[in-house]
Amino acid sequence: MTTFTAHDVPSQAGRTVVVTGASSGIGRAAAEVFAARGARVVLAVRNPAKGQQVAARLPGRTEVHRLELGDLSSVRSFADGLEGPVDVLVNNAGIMMPPLGRTTDGFESQFGANHLGHFALTNLLLPRITGRVVTVSSGGHRRGTIAFDDLDWTRRDYQPLAAYGQSKLANLLFTLELQRRLEEVGSPVSATAAHPGLAMTNLGHSSEGTSRRADLMLSVARRLARTEEAGALPTLYAATADIPGGSFAGPGGLLQRGPVRLVGRSRAARDADVARRLWSVSEELTGVRFPLGAARRP
Template identity: 60%
Template sequence: MTEPLAGRTAVVTGSNSGIGRATARSLAGQGVRVVLAVRDLDRGRAAASSMNGRTEVRRLDLADLASVRDFTESFTDPVDLLINNAGVMMPPLGRTADGFELQFGINHLGHFALTNLLLPRIRGRVVTVAAGGHQAGKLDLDDPNWERRPYRPFPGYAQSKLANMLFTAELQRRLTAAGSGVVATVANPGLAATNLLGHGGNLPTRIMNALLRPLSQSDEGGARTTLHAATADLPGDTYISPGGFLQARGVPTITGRSRAARDPGLARRLWTLSEELTGTAFPL
């Protein structure tokens, strides 16, 4: 996307705090009309009030597919940028309104449904925020929602981030096959000192968060890779990470991904499963 951003429309999920808020603020400052798609309207309005530019706040709860459908049915304008940013990181075991494990349900399935339902109106780019943690991810297609296995927060998180990577790869494959000009990219924000680092409530998670915080960067620093993935002239399925130590911070750089994230067969199988679970499909 090399044209000026002014006058374009962006939908940013989870934009009432953290990296999402920093991303939305930057885009609004560049003349983009930014739709803050958030679960909590009051927090969304508070975030929007701190931004310069044209913003609006709409309710979207990615943990509830009915809310996803309500959002896509009520917001019918063309979309130049869809930024799938919202997420949860290593919470205790929980379930979405549709019975999905929270991390797989919010980080992947909610955004999967949102993207497919909005895709007929998307005319620019889809950016999904993944993480370096995808490198440790193992995708269990027989039990993605941790109904048979003992739940563990970090493997659940890593699985959801691997799903983000595979989703982007398969989305781009389908876009290309359909002759669409829409581009899908994926971004790793590195380590940002957002409320995600404080989400986990168990002792191992709190210890890990305490160890990671010295390496972390600001929300604005974490948003750099998302903004680069959203606005730079990049081929589809490009993965952008910070270029510094352990990909924790630094200049946005094209980087490699895990072997599992490069598996086209796994990406296709995940897509098929995600269609079955969400009742949504690639519309083009």
């Protein structure tokens, strides 16, 4: 099996790539590779000043736009303010196992930012996307369930790890249903997903104040973690490799530290009926729907 590296990413000259959460971690590492390959890279970040610091170190044409995924009005503003077609959208930003919190719109913070924010962003941009939508999930999706009767943890005792798993499972179900819808309308766009394995990112910083179990898991993960650059490889693979729509890329091997390849997912992440239901619920919660303009392009 050929090992995929950043050098295998083809030229991105003339293409526009939007990366959410591009001011740090694997988002920054991926943005750096796209920029080095000639893309116009749009850094969609919560903190524009930090984004500008990253953009200043990138080659080529870069733009920094504010995006707060936990605020649907910010998502709409970002989509309205972005000019031109988008070849690749990388839904990378996320939070991991924070204390119970709510987004601006009242959703549990992990489900709201990790899933609903990217759901709304993708559908708002979809009429302008020409190539691929890549959504970053996690091996943690295997610990998740979609609790339709309590998505926001208002009835149950909040469990940060379980809530994270729900949001990451939602990412994969979103990809599954998005690909089905794109194929149904004859769109040339494809949807793929990736997970970084254990990568050294700043996601764990948002976990302060969580349970002892979550803190212990993060401590172990940090010791085993790969570099941000290695963690970005599955995202780059999912964005540029010749792979089928709906594919899930990640590191193989022991402890998810091996070469990038297409990887499996849980049975729950392959449930087409749940994926359709989640899509419908997400449309209701965000007020954003699959656009008819995503259908066909010459």
